[in-house]
Amino acid sequence: xxxxxxxxxxxGYELKTVLAGELxxxxxxxxxxxxxxxxxxxxxxxxxxxxxxxxxxxAERGVAVCGTGxxxxxxxxxxxxxxxxxxxDDTSARLAREHNDAxxxxxxxxxxxSEVAKDCLKVFLDTRxxxxxxxxxxxxxx
Ligand code: RB5
Numbered sequence: 001x002x003x004x005x006x007x008x009x010x011x012g013y014e015l016k017t018v019l020a021g022e023l024x025x026x027x028x029x030x031x032x033x034x035x036x037x038x039x040x041x042x043x044x045x046x047x048x049x050x051x052x053x054x055x056x057x058x059a060e061r062g063v064a065v066c067g068t069g070x071x072x073x074x075x076x077x078x079x080x081x082x083x084x085x086x087x088x089d090d091t092s093a094r095l096a097r098e099h100n101d102a103x104x105x106x107x108x109x110x111x112x113x114s115e116v117a118k119d120c121l122k123v124f125l126d127t128r129x130x131x132x133x134x135x136x137x138x139x140x141x142x
Contacts, residue, residue, distance in 0.1 A: 002058070004029070005031040006019065007035075009046055010038050014109065015107065016063070031053060031058060033046060044075040046075075047076045050062045050076060062105070063106075067109060067110040068110060069086040072106055073106035084102065085100055089120065090123045097123075107120060
């Protein structure tokens, strides 16, 4: 199985570290694209790096974290084939997979706690795309 790619800015660094530990404990390989500490960086750089990892086939799924999850998901969704979903709870994470076939989970570290983020991560990884009526809609995303 390909690794799960992780990327964050400084605001998401701590939560990214927590989620990397969760993934490794669950047996996933992790491709950590940074940032590597709390020093201020620009979230688009990390969103674009994660999008490149998906586009180049180095990872099939990713997790992106910034303060709100908004900026990094905007950067990710500028790339064809990347479907980043900003999720706030297990329901949004489930529906992002079932309906949107999202391949990147985006989280806002300043908006949700680490336990909610862990729930989002588990549900995101465990939920399959529902296909059916959603296939054509997702295809229209380009
Ligand atoms: C950084 O201060 C913050 O703007 C960033 O993490 C993110 O929330 C942007 O959308």
